[in-house]
Amino acid sequence: MIGNLNHVAIVVPNLDAGTAVYRDTLGAKVSAPMDIPEHGVTTVFVELPNTKIELLHPLGEKSPIAKFLENNPNGGVHHVCYEVKDIQAAAKKMVDEGARVLGDIKIGAHKKPVLFLHPKDFCGTLVELEQA
Numbered sequence: 001m002i003g004n005l006n007h008v009a010i011v012v013p014n015l016d017a018g019t020a021v022y023r024d025t026l027g028a029k030v031s032a033p034m035d036i037p038e039h040g041v042t043t044v045f046v047e048l049p050n051t052k053i054e055l056l057h058p059l060g061e062k063s064p065i066a067k068f069l070e071n072n073p074n075g076g077v078h079h080v081c082y083e084v085k086d087i088q089a090a091a092k093k094m095v096d097e098g099a100r101v102l103g104d105i106k107i108g109a110h111k112k113p114v115l116f117l118h119p120k121d122f123c124g125t126l127v128e129l130e131q132a
């Protein structure tokens with residue numbers, strides 16, 4: 001069912017420092033920081049030839065990644081995002097397979113429908129599915 005790896009999201013305690021690591025140390029192409037208030041994050045997209053890395057930093061008081069950063073003060077991998085053709089069909093399959101879908105299908109950072117799956121059902125990793 002899943003297709004390409006769309007992105008790996010990494011929470012960073014300092015967005016400028018994280019951006020510098022990817023741009024300068026690793027020599028990758030990085031975007032300018034973008035505030036996404038509806039998701040409570042500021043993000044920098046790192047473009048790789050075959051996928052993306054998204055550096056995430058909390059934005060606002062109620063950021064959903066604030067707790068993650070508290071627990072992982074140096075930052076860390078937050079989720080992986082796989083592409084699917086049909087998000088509704090994917091959601092149904094996940095429920096049928098007994099996996100826990102977190103919340104409802106939402107419009108993600110790329111303006112496409114996404115849903116999140118519980119890490120306990122996916123090898124300890126938060127999984128995002130995005131309709132490509």
Ligand code: CO
Pocket residue numbers: 007009054079081128
């Ligand atoms: Co994501």
